[in-house]
Amino acid sequence: MPSPRLIVGLGNPGASYADHRHNLGFWFVDQLADELKITLTPQGKFHGSIGRYRELWLLEPSTYMNSSGRAVLALANFYKILPDEILIVHDDLDLQPGDIRLKHGGGHGGHNGLKDIQACLSTPDFWRLRLGIGHPGERSEVINYVLKAPRKEEQALIDRALDRCLLAWPQIAAGDYAAAQRVLHVRETEK
Incomplete structure (x- = not known):
């Protein structure tokens, strides 16, 4: 696999969103x-x-989450970066706080940032670094949940997950995604 040439952290711009679960990519x-x-x-x-x-290249879109694809497409087109060379880092409701998954391709799982990127790139075939935030339990509570700061105990798990991502960075940078997955795909309870 090629080494990544573009790392995109998803989030919403501005100080009022800075500590929200939805900003883990940032x-x-x-x-x-x-x-x-x-x-x-x-x-x-x-x-x-x-x-x-x-x-x-590192990128934090200023377009707000639901329009992230415009920023990704602009930079990727300008520097001729292929989808396989893009890593999108984002929060994930389907993973518990502290859990991480590195994967290539797939659906957007209802994540509006991923959905927009897939639409703008006309492909789902890019890398994703999925950082768990847990689920509020009720679908109707999702928006309110992602637009709030993690609880103290969740924050500690998320901070450790981010540390693990940095630990795996040399493997990711080298395009050795299998080795990176061995570092990242460890449940917090297994440590």
């Missing part, structure tokens, strides 16, 4: 930018904040 990209010692800078033509490390 949290990871911020931590990765710190690790790589790069700064994300707003770029209007790419509809988001971007940073570059060698041949790798």
Whole structure:
């Protein structure tokens, strides 16, 4: 598999959304930018904040979650980045806090950010780093749930998951997704 050339963290822009569960993608990209010692800078033509490390681009769309695809498509088209070279980092209701899954392709699972990216790229064949936030139990509560900060005990699990993502970063960066999955796909209870 090719190494990723574009890492996209999904979230909603602005301070009022910063600590929400829906912004886990932004949290990871911020931590990765710190690790790589790069700064994300707003770029209007790419509809988001971007940073570059060698041949790798980091992106946090400023389009709000439901229109994330516009930012991904703009940057991918400009730099001729193929879907296989894109890793989308996002929150996932179907995984418990602290659980992580790295996968290629598949459906959007009702995630509006993924849905828009698939529509804009005309393919689901990109990589996803799915970070668990748990489910509120009632479908009618989902919007309210994702637009709130995690509870203290959930935050601790999520923080450890983000640490594990950074630990797996060398394997992800090398395109060795199988090795990265061995680091990432460990349930918090197995540690």
